[in-house]
Amino acid sequence: MTKIIGRTSWAIVGGNIALDQSGPEPDFTSRDSLSMLNLGAEDAQVEITIFYVDREPVGPYKLALAARRVREVRFNDLIDPEAIPLCTHYAALVEANVPIVVLFSRVDTRQAENARTASMAFPGE
Amino acid sequence: MTKIIGRTSWAIVGGNIALDQSGPEPDFTSRDSLSMLNLGAEDAQVEITIFYVDREPVGPYKLALAARRVREVRFNDLIDPEAIPLCTHYAALVEANVPIVVLFSRVDTRQAENARTASMAFPGE
Amino acid sequence: MTKIIGRTSWAIVGGNIALDQSGPEPDFTSRDSLSMLNLGAEDAQVEITIFYVDREPVGPYKLALAARRVREVRFNDLIDPEAIPLCTHYAALVEANVPIVVLFSRVDTRQAENARTASMAFPGE
Amino acid sequence: MTKIIGRTSWAIVGGNIALDQSGPEPDFTSRDSLSMLNLGAEDAQVEITIFYVDREPVGPYKLALAARRVREVRFNDLIDPEAIPLCTHYAALVEANVPIVVLFSRVDTRQAENARTASMAFPGE
Numbered sequence: 176m177t178k179i180i181g182r183t184s185w186a187i188v189g190g191n192i193a194l195d196q197s198g199p200e201p202d203f204t205s206r207d208s209l210s211m212l213n214l215g216a217e218d219a220q221v222e223i224t225i226f227y228v229d230r231e232p233v234g235p236y237k238l239a240l241a242a243r244r245v246r247e248v249r250f251n252d253l254i255d256p257e258a259i260p261l262c263t264h265y266a267a268l269v270e271a272n273v274p275i276v277v278l279f280s281r282v283d284t285r286q287a288e289n290a291r292t293a294s295m296a297f298p299g300e
Numbered sequence: 301m302t303k304i305i306g307r308t309s310w311a312i313v314g315g316n317i318a319l320d321q322s323g324p325e326p327d328f329t330s331r332d333s334l335s336m337l338n339l340g341a342e343d344a345q346v347e348i349t350i351f352y353v354d355r356e357p358v359g360p361y362k363l364a365l366a367a368r369r370v371r372e373v374r375f376n377d378l379i380d381p382e383a384i385p386l387c388t389h390y391a392a393l394v395e396a397n398v399p400i401v402v403l404f405s406r407v408d409t410r411q412a413e414n415a416r417t418a419s420m421a422f423p424g425e
Numbered sequence: 426m427t428k429i430i431g432r433t434s435w436a437i438v439g440g441n442i443a444l445d446q447s448g449p450e451p452d453f454t455s456r457d458s459l460s461m462l463n464l465g466a467e468d469a470q471v472e473i474t475i476f477y478v479d480r481e482p483v484g485p486y487k488l489a490l491a492a493r494r495v496r497e498v499r500f501n502d503l504i505d506p507e508a509i510p511l512c513t514h515y516a517a518l519v520e521a522n523v524p525i526v527v528l529f530s531r532v533d534t535r536q537a538e539n540a541r542t543a544s545m546a547f548p549g550e
Numbered sequence: 551m552t553k554i555i556g557r558t559s560w561a562i563v564g565g566n567i568a569l570d571q572s573g574p575e576p577d578f579t580s581r582d583s584l585s586m587l588n589l590g591a592e593d594a595q596v597e598i599t600i601f602y603v604d605r606e607p608v609g610p611y612k613l614a615l616a617a618r619r620v621r622e623v624r625f626n627d628l629i630d631p632e633a634i635p636l637c638t639h640y641a642a643l644v645e646a647n648v649p650i651v652v653l654f655s656r657v658d659t660r661q662a663e664n665a666r667t668a669s670m671a672f673p674g675e
Contacts (some may be wrong), residue, residue, distance in 0.1 A: 188653040189585040210314040215313040266587040283358040335439040337516040403438040430674040460564040462641040528563040
């Protein structure tokens with residue numbers, strides 16, 4: 176009965192992984208995260224491309240997202256083809272071979288109390 | 301004169317109910333909440349399915365949302381067919397027989413000052 | 426050269442005006458706010474209807490929004506036909522005779538440090 | 551292989567640059583920011599118009615956004631044709647000659663712990 180909701184491309188803007196943090200790891204590490212949902216019956220192959228202020232885009236970073244499953248990825252953990260530098264503005268294009276749903280959330284733990292934002296990625300047509 | 305705004309399916313991503321909390325219950329319980337609005341003249345039958353990282357989806361959780369009414373539901377309170385485990389990544393599909401509007405909000409009270417996010421659920425076509 | 430962006434109906438969910446506050450008024454009053462933009466050349470007549478959990482909708486609350494102008498309205502200040510009760514879940518339907526853009530923001534000052542969320546209202550077709 | 555996601559016009563509402571701040575500059579300056587992404591192969595010419603509560607719109611503020619690049623702009627730094635006054639409600643229309651993606655984020659550092667919000671700008675058709 177479940178309907179398939181999602182898109183095959185999403186853009187994320189406003190990324191910036193803070194250098195400093197307070198509190199114990201890993202729960203209180205400053206981080207940018209990607210939450211992905213695949214409502215469909217087919218496994219998704221996900222490719223992420225990272226865009227910067229002053230150099231060429233880097234990618235693709237390849238991830239799998241199984242059918243009817245959730246996956247949470249920290250941008251801090253994307254290391255192949257290369258790690259995303261800290262304290263650097265970036266954006267991301269998330270593409271998949273089947274429709275998925277993508278949320279971008281940021282936690283900044285540089286102060287005693289965490290600052291937190293979440294916003295839907297912007298969907299392609 | 302009121303127009304009907306809404307969709308019959310919505311996806312929520314980025315769910316995770318924190319274990320710890322500070323401050324008195326229930327206002328300062330860590331929580332993930334669903335705010336729903338039915339602008340129409342017909343009562344809505346709502347069904348929620350919960351998706352996880354590493355096991356099959358669970359549901360439906362059945363809720364009623366009366367015509368021209370608001371309802372706020374804490375994911376912490378969804379217990380039939382089973383409670384959502386704490387400290388676990390999840391997503392949700394919200395489906396209704398008539399158009400509704402859905403907001404997802406999260407309050408994390410693990411620190412002295414609450415961190416709070418709110419984002420519209422992602423609508424189906 | 427300016428394009429007209431906007432919709433003539435918007436839904437806001439997740440409203441709840443907190444009772445307590447900390448810090449000096451009015452900057453640190455707990456509040457739910459509506460930010461509206463009219464990009465067009467014609468003044469907008471705005472009507473807001475408030476929806477509740479367990480009683481009939483109340484409204485319309487009538488507001489003017491001049492052509493090419495911004496207006497910020499605190500839900501706390503809507504008093505005709507009646508004030509919105511504090512500590513009560515509500516939603517709102519915002520309708521206008523010309524396209525406008527609507528943002529909903531909430532500031533909760535019950536703790537020493539404010540919790541703040543902002544999300545676009547959900548647009549009608 | 552990259553798809554082009556974006557729109558040529560975006561509206562931002564709820565702007566207000568706070569006067570006070572705490573912590574060292576520039577990381578802890580109260581600020582409203584615009585994060586922009588150009589996924590395309592052509593450089594973007596961006597024009598921003600600022601709307602106010604009680605006077606005529608001001609602009610355009612002209613910015614360049616190179617092909618396949620990210621750019622972050624603080625509204626505090628927009629000074630030509632004139633600086634945006636502090637503690638003043640404003641909105642913005644962002645227009646470009648090619649599709650771009652725009653996020654609006656606000657950091658308020660008037661208290662010891664920063665309050666932070668982020669929301670996608672509202673896209674034109």
